[in-house]
Amino acid sequence: MAINMRYVVDGSDFTTAGEASTAVKMKLKKLGIAPDIVRRVAIAMYEAEINMVIHAGGGVAEVELESDKIIIKLIDHGKGIADVDLAMREGYSTAPDAVRNLGFGAGMGLPNIKKYSDEMHIDTEVGKGTTVTIIINLQ
């Protein structure tokens, strides 16, 4: 039986950014998912959640736990990504200075998601929004 979780990510507040990822991490731990899998989910989801806050004004996080994999969808209706290949490059960032001063904006978020997931998909349209799908296999 699949387990579903859904969280609204507030796009206006950096102090709460990461709450959805924190909640998912705790839930997966409780369900007895292997610690290394939980850590990978937490890292990949956190980066995607932070991106929604920084670049898209917030959105929704949906997590589906299946028997063999975890599927995480970060859905926003922000400005979208014009050039996904460019955005995927290490070091590429359009983050404003205020965000950089907080330690974000190193342009490593999307590469980190790729590194820690088994599959990653970006569906995006400029002016419409972005959905980042992260899949992590359970074994």
Added chain:
Amino acid sequence: MTVRQLCEKAGFSPVTELNDVEVNGAYCCDLLSWIIGRAKENAALVTVMTNVNVIAVAVMAELSCVVLTEGVILDAAALEKARQNGVAVLSSEKPSYETSVLIHNLLGK
């Protein structure tokens, strides 16, 4: 070495409650995506960043503790989050390089 032992031996000041989580190395950086992407599990994070997101990163990447350097003061929201999540935060008066060397020597690596 545990966080508690590291704090005592290095002469750091505890900012939040100490615990007995194992410290197996250190990662010195102020850029959050580098930290979350590269720091190993149970590493001590050596940084001058004091905002709440540093604590979130420590939780996500399962770091053993955060060692603030140069005597910087943790933000109130970060302090609250560290307490909530049981993240040990230590304070060093020394710069990040010296603090990292000190940890390295104490860990005998």
